[in-house]
Amino acid sequence: FLFEVGIPINCVAAVGSDPTLFVVGGGGGPSRSGVANKILINRIDSSTQSVTTVATYSFEPLEDAPTSIAAHPSRPVIACGANNNNDIVKAGDNRSARILEYSLNQDPPQLELIHSRSVMDSRTMNDYQKVTVFSPKGDHILTGGSEGSINLLAYPSLDPVFPTLKSESGEIMSADFSQSGGQFAIVTPKDVSVFSTRTGKGVQHIECPVYKNKSECRFRSCLYGRGPTEHFFYTIVNTLNRDRSLIAKWNTNTWETESFRSVSRFPIIAVAMHPSGNYLAVATTENAVYVLDAHSFQTMAKSADVHGFAITSLAFTSDGAHLVTGSIDTNCCIIPIP
Incomplete structure (x- = not known):
């Protein structure tokens, strides 16, 4: 079933502490389009197949829309990437790594910015924080920039664990932590690099493969397995x-x-990994969503024409009962998982 958020959606994440909740980020960007930039926490009601927005954070005018988002696995905290306004970015103080805290028991529910940090040296709005990931234990945040910066921050201090790393291959497309949190991987279109979380030293490097020895390829994303697919x-x-x-x-x-x-x-x-580690979900440019067996890659389910415009993100709820898709068509699609 569809839920209209009302703004173009850039990113979606599950809320680990409550399987009925998911968070979305998006908006019209830094332009004067009149489309607000927001983060919204939403609750799924399976019995009525409906969704209700329970808390909203609105960005300041002329700030960018959030471009990546993650929820802490156990605390009422959301991390996101969102550029400040153009003047602040040009001045070199773009605190794009942002931490928000929510309290849904208050009346009205609260979602507030509590911390932020600069993670990119770039002074142009064309560069942005494309990746934001919490470690499985919630003690680290990994950020990746469109200009190739890689930062591992301690949570909750946001202090760097080691100096900023820089990809020689350019744009960071995706990143993930291993289940233990001891390693993290980052993906550019041309390669994958795996690092030690403790030292920042590289432990593995993978060049993009060639399909059937003739078709040149580009990486899009990466995921570590969980549970039975941990290795x-x-x-x-x-x-x-x-x-x-x-x-x-x-x-x-x-x-x-x-x-x-x-x-x-x-x-x-x-792409998204089911919390059990047994399934993967992928979205394609034909606006279809596939649920695949993570062991055999057999297609378990396919939903065609899920959105009218491009799908931007996927996330399983923390109990794996639903798959949430986000799109620039301003809708989320909630897909029950048997």
Whole structure:
């Protein structure tokens, strides 16, 4: 079922402390379009197949819309990436890494900014915080910038664990922590780099594969497995000519490829891991959503024409009972998972 948020949606995340909640971020950006930039916490009611917005945070005029978002696994805290206004960005004080705290028991419910930090040196609004990820224990936040910056911050202080890393391959497309939190991986279109969370030292580097020895590819995203798939690492790959999307599964003990399978003839643009570790969800440019077995990559379910415009993000609720999609068409689609 659909839920109209009312603003173009850039990012979606599950709220770990409550399986009925999910959070979305989006808006019209820094322009004077009249479309507000917001973060909204929403509650799913399965019995009535409805969604209610329970708390909202509105950004200041001329600030950017949130471009990435994550919820703390156990605390009432949301982290997001959102540029300040153009004057602040040009002055070099763009505190794009933001922490918000919510209290839904108050009347009215509260969602407030409590902390922020600069994580990019860029002084142009064209660069933005594309990735925001909490570690599984919630003690770290990983950010990745469109200009290639990588920052690991301690939570709640937001102090850097080590100096900013810089990708030589450019834009950070995606990032994830291993289940233990001991490693994190970042993806650019051309490569994957795996680092030690403790030291920031590189432990593995993967170049983008070639499909059937002839089709050049680009990475789109990555995910570590969970539970029964804890020792696997998944990469989403699209062919450069955009006629095929694929998933590769890597064994993290040997870093050998265990499987490399085609998913669709359309590029994949978003991916999510089911909390059980047994399923993956992917969204394609044809606005279809696939739920795949994370072991065999067999298609378990497919929902076609989920949105009228591009899907931007996916997230399973923390109990795995629903898959939430976000789109620039201003809607979320809530898909029950059997």
